[in-house]
Amino acid sequence: MHIDQLETPVATVDLDRLERNIARLQAHLDRHGIANRPHIKTHKIPQIARMQIEHGAVGITCQKLGEAEVMVSAGIHDIFVPYNIVGEPKLARLVALARRCRISVTADDEIVVHGLSAAMEQAGLTLPVLVECDTGLERCGVQTPAAAAQLARLIANAPGLHFGGLMTYPSSERANTFVRETRALLAAAQLPLERVSGGSTHCMWQAQDFPEINEHRAGEYVYGDRHALQSGAMTLDDLAFKVTVTVVSQPTENRRIIDGGSKTFSSDLGTAPGHGLILEYPEAIIYSQSEEHGHVDFSACSHKPLIGERLTVIPNHCCTVTNLFNQIVGIRNEQVEVTWPVACRGLIQ
Amino acid sequence: MHIDQLETPVATVDLDRLERNIARLQAHLDRHGIANRPHIKTHKIPQIARMQIEHGAVGITCQKLGEAEVMVSAGIHDIFVPYNIVGEPKLARLVALARRCRISVTADDEIVVHGLSAAMEQAGLTLPVLVECDTGLERCGVQTPAAAAQLARLIANAPGLHFGGLMTYPSSERANTFVRETRALLAAAQLPLERVSGGSTHCMWQAQDFPEINEHRAGEYVYGDRHALQSGAMTLDDLAFKVTVTVVSQPTENRRIIDGGSKTFSSDLGTAPGHGLILEYPEAIIYSQSEEHGHVDFSACSHKPLIGERLTVIPNHCCTVTNLFNQIVGIRNEQVEVTWPVACRGLIQ
Structure with a gap:
């Protein structure tokens, strides 16, 4: 797939x-x-x-x-x-x-x-x-x-x-x-x-x-994540972990809503503004989140996505994000190679 | 139990x-x-x-x-x-x-x-x-x-x-x-x-x-949660959802570390300071979190807990906390009556 x-x-x-x-x-x-x-x-x-x-x-x-x-x-x-x-x-x-x-x-x-x-x-x-x-x-x-x-x-x-x-x-x-x-x-x-x-x-x-x-x-x-990027320890080309989301709403000229919020990205912040880096629109800012919606300001972007467009997000902090997913999909050459359950998540401490 | x-x-x-x-x-x-x-x-x-x-x-x-x-x-x-x-x-x-x-x-x-x-x-x-x-x-x-x-x-x-x-x-x-x-x-x-x-x-x-x-x-x-408390919609006596933690470290006179951090309480903040309200020590402030540790300042408390003491925390936002647990334990008269899997957590959107 x-x-x-x-x-x-x-x-x-x-x-x-x-x-x-x-x-x-x-x-x-x-x-x-x-x-x-x-x-x-x-x-x-x-x-x-x-x-x-x-x-x-x-x-x-x-x-x-x-x-x-x-x-x-x-x-x-x-x-x-x-x-x-x-x-x-x-x-x-x-x-x-x-x-x-x-x-x-x-x-x-x-x-x-x-x-x-x-x-x-x-x-x-x-x-x-x-x-x-x-x-x-x-x-x-x-x-x-x-x-x-x-x-x-x-x-x-x-x-x-x-x-x-x-x-x-x-x-x-x-x-x-x-x-x-x-x-x-x-x-x-x-x-x-x-x-x-x-x-x-x-x-x-x-x-x-x-x-x-x-x-x-x-x-x-x-x-890798946005923290690692900001620290200089990793470059964009090193980042292996990404969350793909879809634009589900375009209520105003510059606002778009994506189908990932605090239950997808956690609420961990970093030194860079917002809740993650959108690779296709690096100037966009995920300025706030509901639980299943991310609210994005595209005012700094000359082109703006429309409903249905898929976006690739580098989260601020990958550790708290993987903890929110039941499974992670392993990709090679854009094809699904493996699906791994996040076996240790949610377990008793 | x-x-x-x-x-x-x-x-x-x-x-x-x-x-x-x-x-x-x-x-x-x-x-x-x-x-x-x-x-x-x-x-x-x-x-x-x-x-x-x-x-x-x-x-x-x-x-x-x-x-x-x-x-x-x-x-x-x-x-x-x-x-x-x-x-x-x-x-x-x-x-x-x-x-x-x-x-x-x-x-x-x-x-x-x-x-x-x-x-x-x-x-x-x-x-x-x-x-x-x-x-x-x-x-x-x-x-x-x-x-x-x-x-x-x-x-x-x-x-x-x-x-x-x-x-x-x-x-x-x-x-x-x-x-x-x-x-x-x-x-x-x-x-x-x-x-x-x-x-x-x-x-x-x-x-x-x-x-x-x-x-x-x-x-x-x-x-109920700290948000509902702060808004005035619920009182302390209404709050049904609590997270019990244990003090696991007492590194300084006023600092205690509890066994719940951002993977227990999420990072959602509220209008009140810190990452939750400790019922036994309402003046204490959970001032920061690692993933499995909460860092608590007890300097405003006359009595301070020691390693091993159990504390009861009202989280800032119960919705993102339940999403981090595989199960919730139902209590009546301090006894376990039921354990419910959080059946909808981590599912595909």
């Missing part, structure tokens, strides 16, 4: 570009001796995760246990869940995962470490736990190298746990400095620091500039 | 409140002789749609054909899709739906009318088509009463179509005036105007103030 025969709105991935994006980042990180551990939250599709592993990734990153459970069942054997796993039900699921694959997690607080330790000791397992470090993004994470070293010692001494290294996001000069200072404190405590996990798509081509960080987690790089 | 045993993040609906919300709006609209045609985009659950019909709704509103297909299969017989249906594949699906139930749609352009007419005439069916009127929201819709009357005449004369009335959103004084002027033009053309569909949860208790509008489409009223 030709891509133009697909009903809209439809999310497609250009398979040639997908494969090229996967191969290129792998080659770049290989060249610099940095382990590649891509984040599957972007695609949530086991088939793409397997492609990433086949290209040389050391394993994958999942953001929640539900994703990891799907990926283990799909044959992925090395999974990092950079998340504080808290509470009995989730610890029981983590134990079950640890029996099925090599899994590692993060912690940023002794309460979390105690929970992990009790669960793993009781199960007779040893879990690698990385210390999450807040190096400027103000999300989770210990606040200082001293706190990181202290928590690392707690993990190293906790039954059922193994100190697995440090984790932060994104890789940056500030992160590099934080890790260097923590490494010195750990050396003084005879605690070796092997794995340091950083990441982001935006800085992926500069990963080698942060020598303290030896593992890279990138997610969006497989698909 | 007690609600506290559910793994987080979990979306729950209080069944007593749900039933009360459904009954109360029905009674209000009945009292004023206004037809109730609730919008199922909010819940996307056939069981709740059937409750709405059993309480007296004349039918339901769906925003896309995929929703209507699920609802017809679930036994709903009167469905309004206020959408310009464009293109052969969607017209074929509309014909199939029209053979299975009483379905009506909207149009705001002669191109749309011609497409509908050709499909319905060929199928030997008659489809009621309402003219969508833009009465201030600047989305779809004809721009003037004159344009509305002209399109109504086109529909009335088109093979396979029946002029079904006018549709706008939300009900308002401006909408009322627009309809009154259109009605006068239609009367001069001997075209009776029977059905006029307006709506919104925010104005539902004032629906009778707009006498030209005799059908009301409300969606959020079944669940």
